[in-house]
């Protein structure tokens with residue numbers, strides 16, 4: 001089986017989700033490395049971030065938020081307790097929420113935590129290709145928070161798509177997203193491969209975290225889950241494609257990618273650039 005564009009069924013055509021139907025308030029329990037990038041990315045696309053992870057404030061923020069992002073990139077015993085409380089609160093209050101599996105390939109503690117959070121039925125669980133392999137019980141070559149090269153081969157992508165589909169068939173209510181040179185999405189309707197983006201998006205920190213944040217923003221604005229995932233990944237990757245064409249050097253590339261977050265959405269034209277399809 002190959003997964004080139006010619007063997008994939010076309011994606012539906014989407015309406016521009018921007019400007020967001022409301023300015024969704026996104027509560028983030030996220031890592032200390034990319035917290036500022038995540039907050040600004042949300043602002044650039046018209047959402048409102050609030051970084052709030054205290055147990056004592058959980059109820060008050062869940063009474064206000066439109067969606068929650070749980071990113072396990074930096075942990076402490078207290079943070080773990082608060083993350084589990086947030087996941088349970090999201091489940092009990094029917095709040096859209098996204099789990100980002102940062103580092104699960106490197107640390108069994110993180111993988112155990114992710115499995116426990118998954119019992120609270122996140123709308124979306126996302127990670128890079130290696131993290132998603134670990135989460136689904138496949139071997140992985142991930143190192144630290146990065147994906148391994150072997151996990152990006154065509155055979156590995158096909159294997160991962162099947163494992164993700166099996167996982168979602170046992171876990172109604174959760175859609176899975178694995179990001180990388182090719183992104184893999186699985187929900188009850190099938191397996192999707194997305195093909196936008198450029199290599200440099202794997203070379204600055206926070207790109208995966210931003211995709212998690214954008215997905216939460218689109219969910220918070222009322223997009224159906226599968227559409228939110230496909231639109232968030234494709235939009236971010238198109239911002240990167242445009243940046244790559246005009247910059248040299250990773251700091252400039254990062255700046256231009258983030259800058260495009262507030263620019264590309266102004267014209268419906270960006271939707272015509274989405275590449276990918278359903279298997």
Ligand SMILES: Nc1ncnc2c1ncn2[C@@H]1O[C@H](COP(=O)(O)OP(=O)(O)O)[C@@H](O)[C@H]1O
Nearest residue numbers: 128179180181183196197198199201202207208
């Ligand atoms: N080599 C690549 N080619 C195209 N897009 C990429 C590439 N590497 C990463 N991306 C894109 O960058 C974003 C972050 O993905 P990834 O680097 O896998 O996440 P993480 O930062 O969590 O490791 C995703 O939207 C993904 O599609």
Ligand SMILES: Cc1ncsc1CCOP(=O)(O)O
Nearest residue numbers: 031033073145206207208209
């Ligand atoms: C480097 C690092 N270490 C712990 S969290 C983090 C950021 C990970 O960001 P991303 O998953 O978007 O690469």
Ligand SMILES: [Mg+2]
Nearest residue numbers: 102128208209
């Ligand atoms: Mg990541």
